[in-house]
Amino acid sequence: MTSYRKDFPILDQQVNGAPLVYLDNAATSQKPHVVIDALKDYYHRYNANVHRAVHALSDQATVAFEHARDRVREFVNAGSRNEIIFTRGTTESINLVANCYTGLLKPGDEILISHMEHHSNIVPWQMLAARTNAVLKACDVNSQGDIDLESFAELLTDKTKIVAIAHVSNALGTVNPLQQIIEQAHEAGAVVVVDGAQAVPHFDVDVSALDCDFYAFSGHKMYGPTGIGVLYGKEKLLDVLPPWQGGGEMIETVSINKSTYNTLPYKFEAGTPNIAGAIGLGAAIDYLTQLPRDEIKTSEDELLRLTLSQLKQIDGVRLVGEPEKRISVVSFLVDGSHPHDVGTLLDQQGIAVRTGHHCAMPLMAQLGIPGTVRASFSLYNSPEDVDRLIAGVRKAVSFI
Numbered sequence: 001m002t003s004y005r006k007d008f009p010i011l012d013q014q015v016n017g018a019p020l021v022y023l024d025n026a027a028t029s030q031k032p033h034v035v036i037d038a039l040k041d042y043y044h045r046y047n048a049n050v051h052r053a054v055h056a057l058s059d060q061a062t063v064a065f066e067h068a069r070d071r072v073r074e075f076v077n078a079g080s081r082n083e084i085i086f087t088r089g090t091t092e093s094i095n096l097v098a099n100c101y102t103g104l105l106k107p108g109d110e111i112l113i114s115h116m117e118h119h120s121n122i123v124p125w126q127m128l129a130a131r132t133n134a135v136l137k138a139c140d141v142n143s144q145g146d147i148d149l150e151s152f153a154e155l156l157t158d159k160t161k162i163v164a165i166a167h168v169s170n171a172l173g174t175v176n177p178l179q180q181i182i183e184q185a186h187e188a189g190a191v192v193v194v195d196g197a198q199a200v201p202h203f204d205v206d207v208s209a210l211d212c213d214f215y216a217f218s219g220h221k222m223y224g225p226t227g228i229g230v231l232y233g234k235e236k237l238l239d240v241l242p243p244w245q246g247g248g249e250m251i252e253t254v255s256i257n258k259s260t261y262n263t264l265p266y267k268f269e270a271g272t273p274n275i276a277g278a279i280g281l282g283a284a285i286d287y288l289t290q291l292p293r294d295e296i297k298t299s300e301d302e303l304l305r306l307t308l309s310q311l312k313q314i315d316g317v318r319l320v321g322e323p324e325k326r327i328s329v330v331s332f333l334v335d336g337s338h339p340h341d342v343g344t345l346l347d348q349q350g351i352a353v354r355t356g357h358h359c360a361m362p363l364m365a366q367l368g369i370p371g372t373v374r375a376s377f378s379l380y381n382s383p384e385d386v387d388r389l390i391a392g393v394r395k396a397v398s399f400i
Ligand SMILES: Cc1ncc(COP(=O)(O)O)c(C=O)c1O
Pocket: 026, 027, 088, 089, 090, 091, 092, 118, 120, 121, 166, 168, 169, 170, 195, 197, 198, 218
């Protein structure tokens, strides 16, 4: 298996006296040289605002920015570039949809999510429900960490107008049966908003094949910069939604009393966008798509298998969730200790993991735990990283 570690300059460092083992990829991934270079190149050579000027630098920036949109369209197989809206990230993408639906829901309409969702796929819907007097419902997650499909089917009714669901759980790595959920939701007459933050870094996503109505993801979890993300939306839906933020770029004409709005996708991109971020995201997509993604998926799955089998052999370690289908995220607890203490002991050995509720407090409540220690793998992790993690956990257990 090829090592991609050398593509990521940050990984070449010692932390607390040991070579860094970075296992917090579900929070944010590291950035390859090509992405850092693309950002530098933009600021060094052609920094200018997009779409607005006739001068050469602006033209160059606009071409690069719009090229990034085309790369995103291809990456998720959207039918049209009009369906790709640049946002700050998954959170803003979901908030965009939730805000735009304000005028389209009536009291008593229902929004259906799951207990597995990240807070950014819960709170915007709570706020929408509060604005419209709609009702927010959440289907159960079983002790394995899978969505309880019976609970989902029970809660899905002809009152359900929006189903918002994660493609992959950030806390447990569960890959949800999205195709089935989308089909059922459509039969009930609901639109489906997918939180794809944890899916796009790990496997190919085809929004056309999925037939989802909206799909949200962040650049920084897929080797791109922070502060840039994407909302994919079906053109026929985006066309009828009102804009959510007003300002430059999203208008066609403005008089003091009235404005008319720009065409898609600009109607949803008020103000100066994150130009460097979009160009960096395009570079991340170029990087990712020239790699053998199936091979990388197999190697990430192998790291997952190794980690699970070795953690199971440590007395006092309890795995949290054993979902049917998952990506390379492992959540666990060490008996008699708080996850933060385990995380701190691992950090002292140069191993970066995440601890806590992972912005999924309703999931933790459903599982009856305050939080977990989470190790999440990426394409630059290796079996040696797993060995270091396991040795680190053994050491932590011996201290506790
Ligand atoms: C499943 C999931 N949804 C949404 C988010 C929010 O992403 P962002 O903070 O990039 O907007 C995250 C981030 O951890 C996530 O894992």
